Amino acid sequence: MSKKSSLLSAANFDRRQTLLMMGGSAVAATAGASASMSLADSHSAEADIIRSHGYSFFGDLKYPADFAHFDYVNPNAPKGGEITLSARGTFDGFNRWAWRGNPQTNASVVGESLMARPVWGTPVPADSLTDSYCLIAREVEYPADKTWCVFHMRDDVVFRDGSPVRAQDAAFTFNLFLEQGIRSWSRAVSQRVTGVEVIDDMTLRYTFAEDISRRSLIDQVGGMIVLSEEWYKETGERLDEPSVLSPMGTGPYQVGDYEFNRYVVYERNPNYWGWDHPVNVGRHNFDRIRIEYFSDATAEFEGFKAGEYTFRAEGSSKRWATGYDFPALDSGDVKKESIPDQTPPLNAGVIFNTLRAPVDNRDVRHALSLAFNFEWTRESLEFDLTTQRNSFAQDQEWEAKGPPEGAELELLTSLGDVVPPELLTEPAVMPHSSDPSRTSDRRNQRAALRILRDAGWTVDDRGRMVDENGNQMSLSFLVLSTWDDTRKATIETYVNTLRDWGIRVNAQAVDSAQGQLRFRDKDYDMIYTQIQTFSGVGTGLKQTFGSETAEVSSWNPSALRSPLVDAIIEAALDATSREEEIAALTALDRALRYERVIAHAGYIPEDWIAYYDMFERPDDLPPLGIGVLDFWWFNQEKYEALKASGALR
Structure with missing residues (x-):
């Protein structure tokens, strides 16, 4: 129910629209003299070369090259002590990117990237949506047209075993993530990044595909974790397999003590290289971070x-x-x-898996949404503490309101027939209201039954919701046994309403390991979870809402495949100003609400x-x-x- 609720993970307290920060590409990395011409020669034909301590797509970095620390930290914060947090469920290893098993949620904290990335979930920096600052790299270099970028790496960075970090490690990790990593990320990146080249031990060059948006290219490769090539060769570890070993990274914390399914302790890395880096001053202050299960x-x-x-x-x-x-x-x-x-609330609620019938039908989703009684839930289960969520961009400048107008209308009109005519003239879809005095609103039930009838579903003389062949509508609702009582009660109330309508619903709770597996495999018709919000434009939008990776992306629990949404995302990626970006994000919010993939719950x-x-x-x-x-x-x-x-x- 809360903006802070963590639905399939624990000990995660901050969030941002930033999506998958890891990955790789099946492009070859070459090294040393075999890279042929010198870096200067390879740039000789380029003009307007930018070389900077950070990166922002619009070029408006908040912090100058000589900044001492982020504005919001205490640079004199003392180091030491332990903080202990909690998690529910189990864990069986420390390879965060394995396709199987149930790895410890925070296991990626042992690594860093060329540009600073979230370690414990808090954006870096936490006072800008658009900035990235060099960390393992000391500078990033790129032309104005952003067709390539070069990272000039620091020569004092070491892995936790004390071995030096080289450009070869970054290139190796990049390739590793594409070959063995998350499929949706790999597919997207391989189409956008055409090569990674090791110029020398401290210099790495990425090249990007032609005729694509320049958005999220430099910050995407710059935000990818860097792991030790030598460690993978020595251990024989694979990224796609569960492991009790923690990958060899450069981060300020490492896995210390642990007992599977009971606790894990992340402790200060004694070989950490970067305590005095401006990005780190005033941060990473605890000696130990313990998580009790x-x-x-x-x-x-x-x-x-x-x-x-x-x-x-x-x-x-x-x-x-x-x-x-x-x-x-x-x-x-x-x-x-x-x-x-101050951030947009997460889009929590009942999410429909559009891969599976009958919820692959937008009208059916609309009808089933009408069974959700937010007003009763707020008064009876949430102590009047939650607020109705209207939008995927709640309370933000890019929340769609009323009919489209101005720049948003121009953008939608330019997309042609892919845009339904009513989207151009009607107000944005709003949540229904319900009678708070009873779990099931009769007015909404009548409206839902009319919609279902038009979609081919009727109630037979036995009170069952059936199709034209007499088959009863049957739905699977994925529920985890570790979820809190309020969420379980919300789901139970909603499911009982659907059963009263004559729909068969299986909502038996499963343990966290089975739940994670079913979630990844999209083995459900409905789930009470969350969809990431968005505050800016990036290729992560494709992984969260795009058709191409809908079946495999864990960031897209609805498996949405909408030509309308795809077209808006492509237009958003071509935005050349923040004003154009806002118009595109507003259109995206409008389109997502039109698709009715979620019955929005409240937020705090x-x-x-x-x-x-x-x-x-x-x-x-x-x-x-x-x-x-x-x-x-x-x-x-x-x-x-x-x-x-x-x-x-």
Whole structure:
């Protein structure tokens, strides 16, 4: 229900429209003298070469080349201490990118990229949507037309075993991710990145396809993790196979102690090279980050009350309203805060898998959406704490309102017959309203039955919703046993309404491992989960909403395949100004709502957190994340006081 709720993962507290940061390409990497002509010669025919400490598509970096640290951090934050968080479910390894198994959610924190990327979920920087800054690379070089880019790497970066990082490692990782990595990413990148070339040990060049948008090319390859080629050769590890080994990366944290399905500790990397880098000043302040695993939501919350973990992001409105009355909170040992959330809320709700009949039919999806009673859910299950979500871009400048006009209308009109005529003249699709006094709204039921009848579904004399051949509509709703009681109750109420309409629904809960497998395989008709929001244009939009990778992309739980949406994304990628970008994003929001792939649930315009009073943070938080694991710090004196009082063990 919360903007912060983590539906298929845990210990993830900040988010952004940024999508898959990892990947590779099946293009060859050449090295050393075999790269033939010198870098200068290869650029001799190019004009308007840009060389910079960072990258922004529109060229408007916030921080200059000599910046000392990000504005929102405390550069004098003390280092030390431990913060403990929670997760539900299980884990069986540390290869975050395996196609099978149930890897630890945060296992990719051991690695870094040429440009700084989110480590614990907080954007880097957390005060700009459009900027990327060099990290393993010291500079990025590219022509004005962005047909290629060159990364000039630092010579002081080492992996956690102390071995130096070379351009060959970056090229190796790039190829590895395409050959063995996430299929949707590999497919997209191989069509956009035509080559990666090792110029020398510290210089790497990427070339890009012609006649494609220049969006998300440089920041995409720059945001890809860099892992050790030698480590993979020595261990024989594969990226697509589960593993108990943690990949060899360069990051500030490494896997320390762990016990599968019980806990994992990420500890400070003693060989970390980058403590004084401007990107890192004031960040990565904890010595240890521990994650405790619990079997269910009740055990998890009881563990927090008992001090088994020390920071909690609350996702249950019921628990936030009624559960925080335990002694440690009353005494002030635990702090409870609501922090205004300035980012777009995640698009949580009942999502329909458009690969599977009958929810491959837009009208059927519309009818089934009418069974969701947000008003009853808010009053009966969410303590009136949630707000109705209207849009995929809720409360943002690019939220579609009313009929299209101005630049948005011009864009939609330019797309031709792929745009339904009503999209040009009618207001954006809005959520239905429902009677809060009962779980099923009779007015909405009558409307839904009319829509279903027109789509070929009627109620027979046995009260079953059947097609023209007498086959009852049957739906599979994927539910995880580890989900909290509020979400389960919301699903149960919705499912019972569908059953009252004569629809057979299987909503038996499964464990987290089976749930992850079914989620990846899209083995469901409906699921209560989330679709990423968006604040800018990038090729990640194709992975989240595009047809080409719909069947394999885990970022597209609806498996949406819409020529309309595809055309808008292509137009968005060609935007040359932020104004054009806003118009395209508004059109995208309008089109997604038209497709009716989700029955939107409510959202909370705040982040709810509770923690034992031994952590501190900057007074002014950045707009894109709370950053508890990124730029908060530990207060030793407060910790000692909590120990002395018995609040902590």
